[in-house]
Amino acid sequence: MSYIEKRNFSEVLAICRLEPKMRNIIVEGITDKLVVERFLKKEHKTGISIMNVDMICFDDEYKEMSDEEVKVLKESNKEKVIYLASKVESISSNCRLLGIIDKDFDMIQNKVRKGRYLAYTDYNSMELYLFKEEYITEIIGNIYRISSNIDVNALMLSIGKVCRFLFFLHSYLIPFNGRMVDFCKSFSYDKHTNECKLDMEKYLSKILQNNKLSDKAKIISDKLRSQLNVSAVDVRLEMRGHDFISVLYHALYKHKRISMSEEDFANSTWLCLDSKLLEVEPLFQRVLAL
Known part of the structure; x- marks a missing residue:
């Protein structure tokens, strides 16, 4: 050791x-x-x-x-x-x-x-540098070994919607010391459209019940609806890196089941990062200038 x-x-x-x-x-x-x-x-x-x-x-x-x-x-x-x-x-x-x-x-x-x-970091966390079409395409083909055509743009748009919901919900729980729970039972994926979805009402109900916040249901629901109705300037600023990797993993797992854990998947995605693409990001420019 x-x-x-x-x-x-x-x-x-x-x-x-x-x-x-x-x-x-x-x-x-x-x-x-x-x-x-x-x-x-x-x-x-x-x-x-x-x-x-x-x-x-x-x-x-x-x-x-x-x-x-x-x-x-x-x-x-x-x-x-x-x-x-x-x-x-x-x-x-x-x-x-x-x-x-x-x-x-x-x-x-x-x-x-x-x-x-x-x-x-330029986006919400380090993982969000991977939220680019080039990287998602490489992850699908080289990390997850899916050979069939996937509409990457549709997949990314749907991931963004799910992750924005999780992001704002999480932020509203913080003042109450609330905790998020596993979203898998409320999560679905359409192999034909390559879109993933979260049953937001079902998941929100579960979150509120688990955190004993059912009396705050209308307040939190109204806040979520109001925030999600505003278009994101850059969705990478309104999603958590862990949520992104987890949602991507579960979407791909529903598309094609392979023996790779979510942790192994997450660790493998970093191999796709291209230094030339990172060079244009302000944080990495500052790293180079150190």
């Missing part, structure tokens, strides 16, 4: 202060790390350290925090990246650090986080 030693938070700060020319990227999770590493390798860029924030020990910092502050950091890698970037900014204005975080619900909840060393 391999053991990777964590870096102390104070050590990371010291590197940023004493060796400002060292280039470091801090990300929320291992998948983000692999995506950025693969991109830099394809671009033949070296000398940049990419670290999953889980590999930084915050224990000494926790001693100086309130219980609530500790709870926030322990429950969210995103908050750890934000905290680190903020601390570095307080001690240095010229180091070469970049903390990458997902947009999540920050934009619609007016909780945008800003900082010299902080950068959001």
